[in-house]
Amino acid sequence: VLNVGLTFPKALGGPGLPGKTNPEQLFAAGYAACFQGALGLVAQGSKVKIPESSTVTAAVHIGKHPEGAFGLGVEMRIDAPGVDKATLQKLVDQAHEICPYSRATRNNIEVKLVVV
Secondary structure: OOOOOEOOOHHHOOOOOOOOEOHHHHHHHHHHHHHHHHHHHHHHHOOOOOOOOOEEEEEEEEEEOOOOOEEEEEEEEEEOOOOOHHHHHHHHHHHHHHOHHHHHHOOOOEEEEEEO
16 A cells, blocks of 8 residues: 655645645656566566666646546656666666556557667
8 A cells, every 4th residue: 555645736726745746747757667667577587687776757748638637748757877778778768668557548648768
């Protein structure tokens, strides 16, 4: 059981209380962790060593959706020191195909993948 204090983001008129989180941050954490696992899986299948220092950082943005209500957008930054960018991009593209979060959001929200 995950027990965290929640706050409504300042960007949406909420208090954005320090020491508390919001659903967008929780989604970002889950997506990044899941994507990191998918990346490791495709790298292993391709016999590419992903260093332990690799990172996947997700930023989830919330805003008004063109059809009304609210919508999400995600930008993920993927870094794997020592892995050339072309190889990493190929692995990221493959991970995006198998990651459950990517599959759940496909054609529903914008997901931008940035290899750094």
